[in-house]
Amino acid sequence: MPDPFDSVLYRHIYCTLSSTADAQCEGVGLFGGGLLPGGFEWLAFVLTGVIIVAALINGILGAVLLMIWGERRLLGRLQGRTGPNRWGPFGLLTPIADAVKTMFKEDVVPTVSDRLVFTLAPILMLFPALLVYAVLPIGHGTWLADINVALLFIVAIGGANVLAIVAAAWGSGNRYAMFSAMRAVAMLISYEIPLVISLVGVIMLSGSLSLVAIVNAQTIPFFIIQPLGFFVFVVASMAELNRTPFDVAEAESEIVAGYMTDYSSMKFGLFFLAEFAATIATSGVITVLFLGGWHGFDPIPSQIWFIAKMVGVLALIVWVRASWPRLRIDQIMAFAWKALFELTLINLVVSGLLMLAWPSPSTTELWYMAGINWLVFIASIILFGKLLGPKHDPVSAGNVQRDVTLSDSDAPAIPSGGGG
Amino acid sequence: MPLATEPITINVGPQHPSTHGVFRMRVTFDGEEVIDVEPIFGYLHRGSEKLAESRTYTQIVTLTDRMDYVASMNSNMSYILSVEQLAGIEPSPRGVWLRMIAAELQRIASHLVATGFFLQDLGALGTPLIFTMRERELVLELFERLCGARITSSYMRPGGVFMDAPDDFWPALDRFLAEMPHRIDEYEQLISGNEIVMVRCDGVAVVDSQTLINASVTGPMLRASGVDWDLRHRQPYEYYDQIKFNRPLATASDNYARYIVRVHEMRESLSIVRQCIEQIEPGPVRPKEVPALIRPPAGDAYVGTECPKGELGFYLVSDGGVAPYRCKVRAPSLINLTLLRDMLIGYKLADLFVTFGSIDINMGEVDR
Amino acid sequence: MSSVTAFTASGQELAAEIETIAPRAVTATGDFDAWVAPDRLIDVMTGLRDAGFEMLIGVTGVDYIAYFEVVYHLLSLSQNRRAIVKVRCGEGRIDPVVPSVMEVWRGAELQEREVYDLMGIRFEGRGQMKRIFLWEGFEGHPHRKDFL
Numbered sequence: 001m002p003d004p005f006d007s008v009l010y011r012h013i014y015c016t017l018s019s020t021a022d023a024q025c026e027g028v029g030l031f032g033g034g035l036l037p038g039g040f041e042w043l044a045f046v047l048t049g050v051i052i053v054a055a056l057i058n059g060i061l062g063a064v065l066l067m068i069w070g071e072r073r074l075l076g077r078l079q080g081r082t083g084p085n086r087w088g089p090f091g092l093l094t095p096i097a098d099a100v101k102t103m104f105k106e107d108v109v110p111t112v113s114d115r116l117v118f119t120l121a122p123i124l125m126l127f128p129a130l131l132v133y134a135v136l137p138i139g140h141g142t143w144l145a146d147i148n149v150a151l152l153f154i155v156a157i158g159g160a161n162v163l164a165i166v167a168a169a170w171g172s173g174n175r176y177a178m179f180s181a182m183r184a185v186a187m188l189i190s191y192e193i194p195l196v197i198s199l200v201g202v203i204m205l206s207g208s209l210s211l212v213a214i215v216n217a218q219t220i221p222f223f224i225i226q227p228l229g230f231f232v233f234v235v236a237s238m239a240e241l242n243r244t245p246f247d248v249a250e251a252e253s254e255i256v257a258g259y260m261t262d263y264s265s266m267k268f269g270l271f272f273l274a275e276f277a278a279t280i281a282t283s284g285v286i287t288v289l290f291l292g293g294w295h296g297f298d299p300i301p302s303q304i305w306f307i308a309k310m311v312g313v314l315a316l317i318v319w320v321r322a323s324w325p326r327l328r329i330d331q332i333m334a335f336a337w338k339a340l341f342e343l344t345l346i347n348l349v350v351s352g353l354l355m356l357a358w359p360s361p362s363t364t365e366l367w368y369m370a371g372i373n374w375l376v377f378i379a380s381i382i383l384f385g386k387l388l389g390p391k392h393d394p395v396s397a398g399n400v401q402r403d404v405t406l407s408d409s410d411a412p413a414i415p416s417g418g419g420g
Numbered sequence: 421m422p423l424a425t426e427p428i429t430i431n432v433g434p435q436h437p438s439t440h441g442v443f444r445m446r447v448t449f450d451g452e453e454v455i456d457v458e459p460i461f462g463y464l465h466r467g468s469e470k471l472a473e474s475r476t477y478t479q480i481v482t483l484t485d486r487m488d489y490v491a492s493m494n495s496n497m498s499y500i501l502s503v504e505q506l507a508g509i510e511p512s513p514r515g516v517w518l519r520m521i522a523a524e525l526q527r528i529a530s531h532l533v534a535t536g537f538f539l540q541d542l543g544a545l546g547t548p549l550i551f552t553m554r555e556r557e558l559v560l561e562l563f564e565r566l567c568g569a570r571i572t573s574s575y576m577r578p579g580g581v582f583m584d585a586p587d588d589f590w591p592a593l594d595r596f597l598a599e600m601p602h603r604i605d606e607y608e609q610l611i612s613g614n615e616i617v618m619v620r621c622d623g624v625a626v627v628d629s630q631t632l633i634n635a636s637v638t639g640p641m642l643r644a645s646g647v648d649w650d651l652r653h654r655q656p657y658e659y660y661d662q663i664k665f666n667r668p669l670a671t672a673s674d675n676y677a678r679y680i681v682r683v684h685e686m687r688e689s690l691s692i693v694r695q696c697i698e699q700i701e702p703g704p705v706r707p708k709e710v711p712a713l714i715r716p717p718a719g720d721a722y723v724g725t726e727c728p729k730g731e732l733g734f735y736l737v738s739d740g741g742v743a744p745y746r747c748k749v750r751a752p753s754l755i756n757l758t759l760l761r762d763m764l765i766g767y768k769l770a771d772l773f774v775t776f777g778s779i780d781i782n783m784g785e786v787d788r
Numbered sequence: 789m790s791s792v793t794a795f796t797a798s799g800q801e802l803a804a805e806i807e808t809i810a811p812r813a814v815t816a817t818g819d820f821d822a823w824v825a826p827d828r829l830i831d832v833m834t835g836l837r838d839a840g841f842e843m844l845i846g847v848t849g850v851d852y853i854a855y856f857e858v859v860y861h862l863l864s865l866s867q868n869r870r871a872i873v874k875v876r877c878g879e880g881r882i883d884p885v886v887p888s889v890m891e892v893w894r895g896a897e898l899q900e901r902e903v904y905d906l907m908g909i910r911f912e913g914r915g916q917m918k919r920i921f922l923w924e925g926f927e928g929h930p931h932r933k934d935f936l
Contacts, residue, residue, distance in 0.1 A: 079550045175430050179452070179769065244545060245616055253438040253541050254770050325616050326543025328770045329452060404680050406666035406688075407648045412866045414633070414647055414842065462921035469906070470930055633842045633865060636895025647865065654868050655795045719819075722861055722872070724845065735848050735859065746931075750846040750861070758897050787921055 008141035013051055017044035052144060056133055064276040065095040070311075071318050078322040099269065107265040110172060118171030122263070122270035125164035128157045129277035136284045137212050139294045139303030151209040154285060155196055158240060161278065162188045165249065165259050168271070172262035180258030183329050184249035188240060190333055194340035195236035201229040201351040202289050205361075215293030219363060223290040225370045227377040228347040230290045232340050234316075237282045239332070242275070244321040248329050283313035339384050350376050425450060434463045438541050438773040441783030445760075445772075452768045457761045461754070464787040472747035477503050477714040478577060480747065484734075485572035487749065488785040490533045491728045493519075493526035493563075495785075496576040498725040501657055502734040503578045505723050507716035512707050515580020516658050517700040521593070522566065522575055524689040524696070528600070529559040530728035531640075531682040531689075534780040538679055539611060541777035542620055543770075548611055555603050558596050565589045578714055580706035593697070597690060604686055612680065621676035625763040625775040628673065635758040639730025641779060644681045645673035651726040663695050675771075678778040713742050722750075729753050729780055749788060753781040796820045796870045806873075809835030821859075821872040826886050829875055830913075833860070833892045840864040841871060844893035847900055849907030851933045856884040856909055877909060881934075888914040906931040 017035050036044050069084065069092055076083025084091035109118060135150040137143035147153060162185055169181030203209060205225060206217035214222075223230040239246040250258035260271050287293060287309040296305030327335070354372060358365040433444035442463035448456035468487060472480045484499040485492040497519055504511060511519075536552030560570040566585050567575040575581055611617055629645040642649055650667045652660040668684035670677035716738040724733035730752025737746035756779055763775050797805070799817035806814050806822060813828035824832050841862040848859040855876055862871040877884035888911035890896045900911045901920040908929030910917055919926065928935050 075545070079547045080554060081550065175428055178428075179449075183452075244543065247543070248770070251543055251770070253543055253773055256437060321545055322547050323610070324544065325539060325614070325620060326770070327616055328620060328768055330768065331619055404677075404684055405669050406684070407669050408664075408666045409648065411648075412868065414629070414649075414865050462923070465921040467930060470935075631894070634894045635897075636844050636893065636899075638843075649865055655870075720821075720859075722846070724861075724863075724870075731845065733846065733861075735846060735861070737850055746848075746850045748846070748848040748850075754898055754902070755895060758895055 009052060009144070010048060014044055014048045017047055056144065057130065060130065060133060060277055060280070061273070063280055064273055065099070066092075067276050067280055067314060068095040068098070070314070074315060074318045075322050078319065102269040102272075103266055105265040107267065108262070110174070110262050112173040113262065114171045114173065116171075117167050118262075119267070121164050121168035121171050121259075122267045122274070124167055125161055125274040126270050126277070128160040128164075129274045129281055131157045132278075132281040132285065135211055136281065137215060137288065137293060138284070138306050139301065142294075142303055143212065146210055146212045148208070148210045150211040151199060151203065151214070151289075154211075155192075155199070158195075158282075159188065159192055161274070164274075168259040168263070172259070174262050176255040176257075176261050177259045179255050180249045180251075180261075184242070184259070186329070187246065187248065187332055187336075190336040191236045191239040191246075191340070194232050194336060194344045195240065197341075197344040197348060198229040198232040198236065199289070200348055201226045204351055204355050211288050211293075215288055215295065218292045218295060220366050220370065221290060221292035221295070225366055225373060226290065226347070226351065227370075227374050228343055228380065229351070231377070231381075232344050232347065233290065234286060234313075236336075236340060237286060238317060238320070239336070241279050241282055241317075243279070243317055245324045245327050246332055247326055248332060251326055253326075279314065279317065280310070283310045283317065286313050335388075339388055343380055343384065346376065346380050347373075427455060432772070438777070440537060440777070440781060443776075443781075443783055443786070447764075447772065449769060452770075454764045454767055454769065454772055457764045457772075459757060459760055462787055464783045466788065468788040469747050469749060472744055474743060476742050477507075477716070477744065478712070480744070481576060482572070482574050485574050486784060487751070487788055488530075488727070488729065488732070488753065488782045489571055490782055491526050491530040492571060492573050493522040493575060494530070494725065494727040495732060496573065497523045497658075498723065498727065498732045499734045500576045500578055501723040501725060502721050502736050503714065503716070506719065506721035506736050506738055507578065507714050509579050509710055509714075510707065511578075512580045512704050513659075514584070514700060514703040515705040517696050518566075518581045518585060518705060519576055520658050520660070520663075521693055521696045521700075522563070522573070522581075524692045525559050525562060527689045527728045528686050529556045531686050532556045532559075534682055534728070534777075535607065535611075535679065538675075538774070538777040538780070539617075541773040542617060544611075548607065551603075551607065551610070555600065558599070562589065562592055562596060565592055577706060577710075579710035580704070582706070584705045590697075593693070597694060597697075600690055601687065604683065608683065612683065617679075618676065620770075620774060621679065621778075622674060623672070624675045624767060624771050625778070626672070626674045627759055627763055631759065631762070632673075636755050637730070637759060639727070639752055639756065640681045640685060641678055641730065641756055643667060644670045644677035646671040651724055651731060655724070657723060657725055659696075659699070662699065663692055665692050665695075675774055675778040678780075682780070715740060715742055724750070727752060729782065729785070730756055732785075749785075751785045751788060753783075753785040754787075757781060757786065795868065796872065802871050802873070805839065806832050806836070809839065815876075818874075821874050823874045823876060826875050826877060829887050830889065830892070832873065833889045836862060836871065836873070837892050840867045842866065844889065844895045844899075845870070847889075847896055847903055849903040849909045849931065851907060851931065853881075853933055855879055856881070856907065858886050858903065858909060860889070883910065884908065885910040885912055887912050890914045905929070908932060 018041050073083035084094035087093035087097050109115060132154055134144050135147055135153055165184045166181045169177035202214060202222055205222060206214040208214060242249045250260060260268060263271060287306060291309045294302035294306040296302065350373065354369045361369060428449045430447050431444065432447050433439040434442040444460040446458040446460060447454060468483050472483055481496055481499060484495040488495050532552040532555055536549040539548035563573055564570050566589055567573050629647045632642050632645050646669055648667055648669055653667060665688045668681050670681050718738055718740045720737045722733050722735040724731045732752055733750040735748040736744045739745040764772055799819055799822050802822045803814045803817045810828050810831040813824050813832050814822050815825055816823040841864045843863040843865060845861040845863045850857045850859060858875045858877060860873045862873065875886050877886050886909060888900055890900065898920065901918060903909050904911060904917045905919040905921055906929055
């Protein structure tokens with residue numbers, strides 16, 4: 001078990017509370033430390049945990065509110081609108097107003113619903129999203145727990161929200177919700193496989209499942225060395241998150257709001273919260289695994305670097321949402337099994353061979369690896385695009401395409417004897 | 421062993437985000453696949469045809485606005501042509517040119533709405549819709565200059581239009597004509613070449629032209645199946661015989677073809693408006709001799725016009741009085757839905773709304 | 789400005805054409821229309837469709853107090869012309885009925901339902917008529933002159 005004292009957060013809070021006599025805190029605590037008398041180290045231990053968890057959860061809530069604002073604002077700009085701008089500077093308080101409004105709405109529970117499951121589902125949805133933050137290192141020495149199987153933990157937790165979706169759909173007894181749950185289950189299970197396999201390259205390079213070790217191993221960010229793994233992971237993550245173009249589980253133009261159709265008030269609010277918390281968590285994971293985590297250059301603090309990279313990933317997700325329509329469920333499944341799965345296998349084989357050639361690569365050898373991997377990436381993307389892409393010619397604006405002809409003839413519209 | 425499944429019936433609408441109004445379908449699914457569709461109409465039925473029987477011929481113009489409320493100018497025009505045919509009124513040339521300009525602008529606006537909502541049904545989160553609505557706003561602003569109204573224009577009268585275009589209309593129209601081609605290019609860049617749009621729409625809901633003709637389907641839907649049938653060209657009304665324009669045709673007859681035909685029709689409409697501006701001459705917009713209260717001789721008349729949705733025609737029966745004895749609307753939105761069931765069966769739930777969007781109906785016209 | 793009526797077959801032409809399809813089916817002719825006996829309607833319509841009128845543009849019911857009339861607007865895409873065929877549904881106002889042309893043109897499906905719903909003219913040969921705009925159980929047919 002790693003020492004919790006590796007975490008800057010833990011060390012500072014614990015030592016501020018614990019007695020001055022504590023041998024572990026030599027001049028670390030704030031205000032000289034020792035807010036509690038000697039013999040109460042156990043209380044300091046408990047209080048530290050409570051304080052950190054409370055700070056983290058509220059931090060996540062704040063981040064979610066900021067993200068709602070940011071997403072709406074960015075979407076507005078991408079669509080040629082202004083976005084929310086009335087409440088607070090730049091409309092920053094709009095999500096708070098929304099949250100208050102959501103709380104005061106009537107909590108409707110359908111009579112056909114299974115009340116217990118209906119109520120538990122939103123809570124079940126929120127937990128996995130929050131748990132990911134437990135292992136997410138958001139800066140140099142700034143993490144809650146550096147467990148040695150953190151990656152496995154994230155993957156396991158990430159799959160749990162399917163259960164919540166099914167529970168919500170089952171609980172509300174709505175047919176649109178059932179459609180949504182079936183789609184979500186099929187899709188999430190399919191995308192879990194490429195998601196996990198795409199991580200193998202990262203694990204091979206870093207030699208560890210611990211997120212802190214993975215970040216420390218990234219002298220070069222892994223998305224440069226593992227472009228294919230990065231691509232697959234980002235795409236599969238977007239599918240796991242139900243974001244466009246994979247948002248079939250809550251496709252508002254087809255199945256109203258999917259599993260959330262019958263939810264109102266704070267139950268709906270929890271779903272919303274969970275969704276955004278998961279989005280932020282996933283972009284954090286992408287940052288940690290592929291973008292070099294908190295690495296940057298001084299004097300900017302490592303936490304700021306991490307958040308900046310994370311915001312970049314979030315902006316990418318919003319950008320995709322603003323510009324692309326939705327895929328159909330069978331196309332999504334086909335994409336997972338015919339394209340992403342094969343791409344991850346290619347990545348696995350190529351990475352394995354490269355690791356065999358350079359078992360403990362130096363920086364120069366890492367650059368060689370990156371070069372080879374990029375060639376493989378570009379070649380395989382072009383190949384799969386040709387194999388699975390639409391059978392249309394590329395369209396250029398203003399030109400009449402193969403599908404459309406401009407007729408100016410006076411010949412009869414159809415030959416005689418037609419119809420019937 | 422096949423899995424034992426049970427068909428699920430869902431009432432889609434009348435309150436559903438993608439039914440374009442208050443349309444209702446009783447759809448039976450086998451898993452995601454549609455196995456039966458029963459369209460249910462009438463949620464917006466206002467009895468316009470009955471109302472018309474107690475109004476004078478000029479008053480009915482306001483009823484036609486409210487049928488297809490995204491293409492009111494075209495409805496106006498179709499009705500006015502029937503009245504002119506019935507009463508034997510010879511319209512003023514300037515009025516006719518103004519009517520054509522208004523109708524073609526309205527066609528652009530209607531196709532913009534169709535394209536935007538079609539993409540919305542495809543799941544594009546608002547972006548194409550907001551873009552198309554922004555351009556529709558330009559058209560509506562032109563209408564505001566032209567006749568003071570934006571949606572329910574009531575601009576046309578038997579014999580012409582109710583007033584001449586103000587001086588500031590023409591420069592605004594020129595600005596619009598200069599700007600709009602770039603905007604259409606923008607949609608094509610965003611939408612037409614998008615891989616997801618292609619894979620979602622290619623080969624979905626294909627109907628062959630024989631079936632379409634037999635089911636009385638007209639308009640862009642028919643032209644998307646390769647039938648070169650446009651009433652403006654085949655049976656020219658107004659001054660369309662003095663205009664040169666092309667008809668965009670597609671042969672695939674799938675959702676993508678229906679979309680792409682509309683986009684190209686917008687370009688042709690722009691070219692028609694340009695030609696109208698070149699040929700329009702000063703003069704009265706309405707002949708003096710048209711009486712305020714029209715009393716057509718007893719008889720009947722029908723004129724079919726090419727509206728954004730298809731052939732719209734008014735069948736008017738007169739008994740010599742000031743109000744029509746019978747006023748029947750041949751509504752393309754309703755009749756184009758004849759094949760809805762055939763087009764949907766066998767496709768997925770997601771294609772249901774895309775196909776429905778590609779037919780481009782307007783509930784105001786379906787139910788009247 | 790070209791006249792729209794230029795594309796519509798005159799009553800005499802149309803009657804002559806129907807005569808070759810179904811002799812003695814035409815009961816009267818007008819400027820641009822021809823009246824056909826209800827019992828010969830299907831023959832006439834099938835013949836006209838095969839003669840080039842591929843599309844049924846409209847089905848309209850008209851209440852002339854003494855009798856009901858159904859008007860069929862036909863369109864030929866191959867020959868670019870129109871025709872108007874009218875049918876008088878017997879004398880009197882009780883249960884007007886005409887044969888359904890749905891077998892000839894699919895396009896009649898919704899239009900005949902509309903005429904039935906609003907005008908109360910029954911179309912025989914297509915099963916139970918169903919209302920389209922109004923709900924089942926609505927009393928009367930609003931487009932009749934005696935409604936309201």
